[in-house]
Amino acid sequence: MEQIPILKMGSILLVSIQVDMHDRLAMQLQNDLTEKIVSSSARGVLIDISSLGMVDSFIGQMLSNIAGMSRILDAETVVVGMQPAVAITLVELGLTLKGVRTALNVEQGMDYLKSFASSQPENFIDEYS
Amino acid sequence: MEQIPILKMGSILLVSIQVDMHDRLAMQLQNDLTEKIVSSSARGVLIDISSLGMVDSFIGQMLSNIAGMSRILDAETVVVGMQPAVAITLVELGLTLKGVRTALNVEQGMDYLKSFASSQPENFIDEYS
Numbered sequence: 001m002e003q004i005p006i007l008k009m010g011s012i013l014l015v016s017i018q019v020d021m022h023d024r025l026a027m028q029l030q031n032d033l034t035e036k037i038v039s040s041s042a043r044g045v046l047i048d049i050s051s052l053g054m055v056d057s058f059i060g061q062m063l064s065n066i067a068g069m070s071r072i073l074d075a076e077t078v079v080v081g082m083q084p085a086v087a088i089t090l091v092e093l094g095l096t097l098k099g100v101r102t103a104l105n106v107e108q109g110m111d112y113l114k115s116f117a118s119s120q121p122e123n124f125i126d127e128y129s
Numbered sequence: 130m131e132q133i134p135i136l137k138m139g140s141i142l143l144v145s146i147q148v149d150m151h152d153r154l155a156m157q158l159q160n161d162l163t164e165k166i167v168s169s170s171a172r173g174v175l176i177d178i179s180s181l182g183m184v185d186s187f188i189g190q191m192l193s194n195i196a197g198m199s200r201i202l203d204a205e206t207v208v209v210g211m212q213p214a215v216a217i218t219l220v221e222l223g224l225t226l227k228g229v230r231t232a233l234n235v236e237q238g239m240d241y242l243k244s245f246a247s248s249q250p251e252n253f254i255d256e257y258s
Contacts, residue, residue: 003180004147004180005145005147005177005179005180005210007143007145007177007179007210007234007235008234008235008236009235009236009239010236014136014143014235016134016136016145016147018133018134018145018147018148019147019148048134048136050134050136051132051133051134081134081136105136105137106136106137106138106143107137107138107139110138
């Protein structure tokens with residue numbers, strides 16, 4: 001089960017992180033995600049971290065990397081579902097999720113991705129977004 | 130991290146099972162899901178099992194239970210993303226996912242839940258479905 005599933009919903013890819021991330025898994029997620037963005041012409045990536053009770057610098061860096069890679073591939077990344085304790089810890093540790101957009105929950109993240117895409121000249125299939 | 134997140138998308142609840150299920154976790158998922166169906170007035174439940182390389186009788190029973198409970202609460206359940214090997218094993222073991230609807234992927238599952246809901250007299254917020 002050492003693979004994080006990527007769910008395609010219209011032009012948005014949804015990733016729900018539920019397990020402890022380690023080097024190999026993070027690397028695999030980045031590879032899988034970038035490949036899926038290209039193969040499915042995705043315009044948005046939604047990462048749900050509501051299961052994570054802790055976000056350390058490693059996970060923070062991974063999220064920043066994913067956002068950066070997606071942006072180059074013309075897809076916007078939104079991280080949703082952050083627990084209040086996680087936000088507190090991030091600030092206390094001085095960690096900034098560089099280049100990462102956040103939203104309260106999946107619905108608001110979807111709304112943002114929709115408005116982001118509609119402000120772009122490209123076509124955007126919003127059947128599921 | 131011993132909690133499976135339930136993502137609300139309009140009137141559909143999305144659950145992605147990525148970890149080994151054991152008794153307590155299965156029980157908790159059933160509780161969380163039924164509570165969330167009631168609190169969010171959900172009309173559909175989408176369970177993604179694309180991470181599962183194996184579905185035994187315990188998981189099969191859990192899926193059947195969830196489908197049964199949801200149905201009583203007037204929500205339809207669809208299981209999506211089953212790996213081919215899982216389907217083969219299920220048949221070979223003689224396990225039937227009683228009362229459980231399946232679809233190939235999240236998009237087709239969403240389509241089914243939409244058409245199910247639109248055939249119902251109740252109103253159905255399909256903003257995200």
